[in-house]
Amino acid sequence: NLLLKAQTKIECIAMNFCDDLITLSKTNDIDLVAKHFEPGDIRNYSAIISATNDESLNTLVSKVAHESGIPVNVVDSPDLSSFIMPSIVDRSPVVIAISSAGRAPVLARIIRAKLETIIPSAYGELAEIAGQYREKVKRRFNNIKERRKFWEGAFSGVIAEKVFSGRSQEAKKELEKRLVETKDEGLGEVYLVGAGPGDPDLLTFKALRLMQQADVVLYDRLVSKGVLELVRRDAEMVYVGKKGGESSHQVEINKLMVDLVNSGQRVCRLKGGDPFIFGRGG
Template sequence: MNFLPLFHDLRGRRCVMVGGGEIALRKLRQLIAAGAAIEVIAPEISPSIRNLAPEQPLTLTCRKFEDSDLNGAVLVIAATNDTAVNRRVSELAQASNIAVNVVDSPELCSVIFPSIVDRSPIQIAISSAGTAPVLARMLRTRLESSMPAAYGKLAALAGKYREQVKHKIADGISRKAFWEDVFDGDIAELVYAEKISEAESRIQQKLSNPTSNKLGEVYLVGGGPGDPDLLTFRALRLMQKADIVLYDRLVSKEVLALVRRDAVLIYVGKTAGDHPVTQDNINEKLAEFALQGKRVLRLKGGDPFIFGRGGEEISHLAEQGIPFQVVPGITAASGCASYAGMPLTHRDFAQSVRFITGHLKENSLDLNWQDLVSPNQTLVFYMGLSGLESICRELIRHGKAPETPAALIEKGTTVNQRVFVGDLKTLPEMVRDANAKAPTLIIVGDVVKLHEKLSWFKQ
């Protein structure tokens, strides 16, 4: 490797910034965050840097660089647009064994600034040795997306109890297992949820009896409408933690592929008229596995609290004192409408939106149709494929114009998405002829007119 990664303690130490423009400002912010004592030297110093000076350990010297400016420095950065000045700073610094960084000139550097993932005291530095800084920043972004913001707090908590754990658990292997359980268990989850005092209580309990049986936990996670890119960071993290996964038929294979590879997968999906696993069975399984100390993921399509019966499942867990977390997902209405270019509300077309279950019960729909035909609203029917003809017929019968725009979205947000656009009169035949398959979503209202103009997702 061309550079050895090191973490440099700059707190209170003299660092020199040669240059006073916007390029210098970017590096300056990192030095400030590290607690350095900084002198900025440049003939002209930007207002942005001057505004920082009153509140930060900055000395501003408004003149040209002089050789003696490096005296006592542990780090110097050259960030000017004058190649000769930058080269002179580099030569002087290296002759005096002072670490030097010349912005955008790796050949003049003895040290380089990495892209940093900062979860202090946890830090990750990424470098391309100056060859591809944009790529390094992209890698940093990907790492940041997978690291909870509270990692630093978790590390601080570990530091607080490190000596106690070392005294209580003398065996190194057992101590390692203890910390792995802390960092990948319910204590870490409490920290991520900003419940620091509860996390401390739990770690103290664990220390008092390190071998005690622990209760598992259930993660009720919304998997969104199908596109895995729509998952939340917390959903991805919990999907990677679970020992057992109970998933339904609306979870796309792409989303399911992101769960931990060695997790046990249990299908508990239900379709119209076919319920091989009842809701009571699912509730009992969640509790049973958690009582065995397992981390259980209940993965649902869309959002678990919108026609997902998630409330029933966590009520059952709460009654038994089983801990759980709920992670919202992007509901099908929002995801599918967005990908189809149909805003659910729009100042010119709809000032409200209704989410309605279109699931047939005994071959009929018992809905307040008169309320649903009010103007200036968007209607979204979940699970309405089998009842599409009834939905369109009843809306027309109760006063909606047959020409009211209507659409059905099949497998929304996925590469197999299909959008059928018509009106209340024509949509049922259009969908029937196309042999559309579940999962689908029906949207009724004037916002459907915007599909052709606003649709961005290419089918």
């Protein structure tokens, strides 16, 4: 069904076909070829999937496909496959793929099931609306940081909530209003975020959101590698540790934050533990 949804032309080679497949072939672009597989059956396909319980046949299909330079997936046999079929969370045009690299497909399906329950189907509609307004937003905001900030507000505020509640037309009107009313802000922001004892699983949702929003992250040696991995990939990372010759005095750190904010940057001061104890939050 997923292949048909992608408008794929499918050819099935087997001696027998199940009733469901026969039914699908009557109304879809599926050719059923009733014969034993032979190496000469592999032609100029875009991809091949071998789903038999015959290990020797699966090995033969894999061998011929590899020799022909055609991507092949052998179900439940990652060693014979050149690509993996991930579990899919489909919120088209937003699509999330979950793969265990063939090591634990059941676990991938369980993760998919959990994601299905927490990601509203309306995310697809939200993405479609964003696509309709993408060029307008690009014309309204000259640099990428301003555009990113605008979209972050749209995707996490009133506009998104209107889409989720089925009021897409109201969401579009609100988006048009924001494009007219939004002013270029000269000053940035500072977020004081506590990284806790170092376990990424103990971060709050708000801490994670602010880490993903920041343009610049100031961190020290007490912040674990696992926590730093959750910072936005393109954020500038500035080490301001206080150990030996690498130390930065607090006055210098404060001045750096002020300078960054005055330049319009969103700054995350990431501290190990509680930021109001270790980060001079008072």
